[in-house]
Amino acid sequence: MRPGATITGIGLVSPVGSTAAEVFDAVCDGRSGLSRPPEGHPVHGVVDVAAIAPPIDPASVLPGPESRVVDRSIVMALRAAGDALADAGLRVGRDVDPYRVAVVVSGVGGLSTLADQVLRRAERGRFGVSPYMLPGTLPNMAAARVAITFGIRGYTSSVGTACAAGAQSVGEALRILRAGEADVVLCGCAEAPLFPTFADAFGNARALARGWADPTAASRPFDRRRNGLVLGEGAGVLVLERAAHAAARGARRHADVLGWGATNDAYHPTTPRPDGSGAAHCMRMAVRDAGLGLDDIGYVNAHGTSTKAGDAAELAALADVYGAHPPPMSSTKGVTGHLLGVSGVLEAAVGVEALRRGLLPPTHNLDDPDPAGDVDHIRKQPRPVAVDAVLSNSFGFGGHNVSLVLTHPTTP
Amino acid sequence: MTDEIRAFLLAALTEMKYDVDDVDDDTVFGPAGLDVDSLGLAELAVRVEDRFGVAFDDDEAEMLAMMTLGEFSRTVAQRIQPASAH
Numbered sequence: 020m021r022p023g024a025t026i027t028g029i030g031l032v033s034p035v036g037s038t039a040a041e042v043f044d045a046v047c048d049g050r051s052g053l054s055r056p057p058e059g060h061p062v063h064g065v066v067d068v069a070a071i072a073p074p075i076d077p078a079s080v081l082p083g084p085e086s087r088v089v090d091r092s093i094v095m096a097l098r099a100a101g102d103a104l105a106d107a108g109l110r111v112g113r114d115v116d117p118y119r120v121a122v123v124v125s126g127v128g129g130l131s132t133l134a135d136q137v138l139r140r141a142e143r144g145r146f147g148v149s150p151y152m153l154p155g156t157l158p159n160m161a162a163a164r165v166a167i168t169f170g171i172r173g174y175t176s177s178v179g180t181a182c183a184a185g186a187q188s189v190g191e192a193l194r195i196l197r198a199g200e201a202d203v204v205l206c207g208c209a210e211a212p213l214f215p216t217f218a219d220a221f222g223n224a225r226a227l228a229r230g231w232a233d234p235t236a237a238s239r240p241f242d243r244r245r246n247g248l249v250l251g252e253g254a255g256v257l258v259l260e261r262a263a264h265a266a267a268r269g270a271r272r273h274a275d276v277l278g279w280g281a282t283n284d285a286y287h288p289t290t291p292r293p294d295g296s297g298a299a300h301c302m303r304m305a306v307r308d309a310g311l312g313l314d315d316i317g318y319v320n321a322h323g324t325s326t327k328a329g330d331a332a333e334l335a336a337l338a339d340v341y342g343a344h345p346p347p348m349s350s351t352k353g354v355t356g357h358l359l360g361v362s363g364v365l366e367a368a369v370g371v372e373a374l375r376r377g378l379l380p381p382t383h384n385l386d387d388p389d390p391a392g393d394v395d396h397i398r399k400q401p402r403p404v405a406v407d408a409v410l411s412n413s414f415g416f417g418g419h420n421v422s423l424v425l426t427h428p429t430t431p
Numbered sequence: 432m433t434d435e436i437r438a439f440l441l442a443a444l445t446e447m448k449y450d451v452d453d454v455d456d457d458t459v460f461g462p463a464g465l466d467v468d469s470l471g472l473a474e475l476a477v478r479v480e481d482r483f484g485v486a487f488d489d490d491e492a493e494m495l496a497m498m499t500l501g502e503f504s505r506t507v508a509q510r511i512q513p514a515s516a517h
Contacts (some may be wrong), residue, residue: 083448084471146481150473 021308023277024188024196024204025428027270028107028258029368030099032209034070034251035355041272042365043372044202046351046380053249061131061214062250066227068234069213070251070356080168088151089164089427095254096161096209096300097168097238098152100124103205104169107258107270114268121174121201122165123191124208124256125184126360128158130407131214146259161209165256173201181415182322183281183300184208184379185255186363186423190279192259201352202264207256208360220252222288238357239384240350240394241330248324251356255364272428274371277408278309284418291329291414295336298420302340302410305422309408316346316424317406318379320366322414323350324357334394342393347404349397353383363413363421370409377405432511436483436504443478447471456501464499485510497510 031037035045045052050071056063060071072095077086080097095140104110111117132155139147151374154160162177174195185208192206212218220226228237228247237312238249282304284297306313321335323330329395332352338344351369358365373379377403388396409425433443437456444451449465456468460472476492477482479485485507486494 078448083450084467087448089448142483146477148477150470150477154470 021197021310023262023275023426024259025265025275026257026273026371027260027265028103028109028293029273029371030106030256031253031368032072032075032095032099032103032229033253033255033355033358033365034072039368039372041213042150042355043369043380046354046369047378048382049354049383051354053235053237055234058113059276062218063221066218066222066250067216067229067231068249070249070358071213072253072349088149088155090132090155090211091252092126092211092254093161093164095211095252096124096126096256097164098167099207099209099254099256100165100205103256103258109258109270115203117170117172119202121186121192121195121204121410122162122171123176123178123204123206124162125177125179125188125213126158126161126209127179127181129156129160129211130217131211132156134214134216138274142413165205167384171205174271174429180419180421181417182357182359182362183413183415183419183421184360184363186367186413186421187281187419189259189364189367189423190277190281190421191258193276193279196259196261201310202368204259205256205260207364209254210359210361211252211361212250213252221250221320228325231413236384238325238353238355240325240382241334241388242322242385243387243389245327245330247326249324249351249356251358253358253361253365255361257367263406268392273294274374275426275428276423277311277426278424279306280304280308284417284420289416291332291418293328293332293335295332295339297327297418298333298336298412298414299339301420301422302412305410305424309424309426311408311424313340315408316410317404318373318409319346319348319410320370321350322349322412324352329414332413338393345393345395345397346431347379347402349380349382351380352408353385353412355379360415363411366411366413367423367425370411373409373425374406374425378403379406432508433504437484437500437508440475440500443475447474454500457499459497460503461496475494479507483507483511488498
């Protein structure tokens with residue numbers, strides 16, 4: 020068994036709260052983050068329903084002149100990273116050598132800034148294009164801005180694995196810590212997909228939920244009537260730390276990331292492999308990497324986006340791994356919507372709370388499980404069960420599968 | 432013309448979220464004054480090129496950091512009206 024790493028800080032920007040506890044409460048209480056985009060919102064009239072995070076004044080995270088031209092994804096990343104560091108009680112330079120801190124913060128980049136600049140160029144030629152488009156758009160800039168803002172000088176990168184990117188960033192962080200290349204890694208993701216072109220792409224791909232009179236009913240993972248995902252925005256950053264480093268500075272440990280797995284379906288750019296074999300292998304890999312057995316997993320936080328094909332493939336994967344006796348499972352996206360790459364981080368935070376409280380969150384809107392069968396869905400109410408380990412799945416366009424294993428703080 | 436250019440620059444800087452309350456003709460664009468960074472200067476140059484139909488080469492754009500608001504306004508004005516300046 021290889022060593023795990025410990026989560027000492029959690030920072031979230033989401034439609035349902037900015038701490039793990041708030042998000043967990045919303046999920047357990049069925050307090051939905053889904054709504055009709057109000058008049059004046061960029062996707063008002065573009066999508067039926069979205070998961071919108073609270074506004075953040077860019078000037079609260081960046082100096083004035085820079086705040087004008089920064090993409091919302093970066094603003095949310097900076098807020099989440101600042102909150103995560105505060106939660107960890109960690110100041111770079113005071114508590115840790117800046118060169119021993121790494122950043123892996125991912126996301127698709129500032130695509131709305133790019134779209135805006137493309138429109139301006141079409142309208143006005145080269146004079147319409149701001150040189151600030153580059154720091155506003157490049158996908159590494161969330162990680163770079165976090166490094167600049169907090170004086171972090173070690174390894175920095177972002178991974179571009181779509182909706183698996185957040186979970187994969189946590190996995191990469193674990194790898195970096197195991198290799199001894201850093202003592203602390205800020206890992207996570209930020210996504211700001213709520214602008215017309217991007218939303219229309221998902222809509223035209225028939226990936227979005229539609230036709231729901233009640234917007235809070237639109238995301239319904241594993242339910243027979245599900246008809247697509249609900250786009251959401253947000254950011255999530257974890258402070259992941261070598262356990263010995265956390266112990267030496269007397270830090271509170273939320274939970275450990277004990278193992279991870281990553282595979283590819285090698286099947287289709289957007290459709291998951293129907294037999295779920297890539298995801299199944301990924302789950303087994305993560306459990307083995309954690310030095311655990313499959314039976315040690317007490318709860319599976321599913322990717323479960325509420326699409327027909329995605330949910331079906333995940334259930335096939337779970338059946339492949341567990342046969343007729345899978346652990347209790349839920350998808351929290353019924354309440355949160357799908358925050359793309361951020362979902363893996365948000366759901367890791369949900370896993371942390373599930374471990375801490377001995378309470379498993381339900382899948383919201385799961386009225387009629389599809390298919391009925393050997394799946395232990397947590398429905399309607401949270402289920403009080405003390406568990407030792409949580410498996411959290413994230414799957415992305417491109418066939419990327421990532422699974423994380425979370426446990427109580429155990430790593431020495 | 433210099434007044435119009437000065438007003439344009441101040442408006443552009445305000446839009447770019449720079450505080451121009453204490454700015455006058457002797458304020459430099461660089462760290463000793465407005466502290467506009469390299470991308471900010473590049474954007475300002477593009478805006479002036481667009482509005483007044485002048486062109487700056489790369490060296491001139493870098494020189495901007497050293498200039499005062501007044502110097503830059505006069506430079507642009509001279510370039511717009513080379514004929515009438517003589």
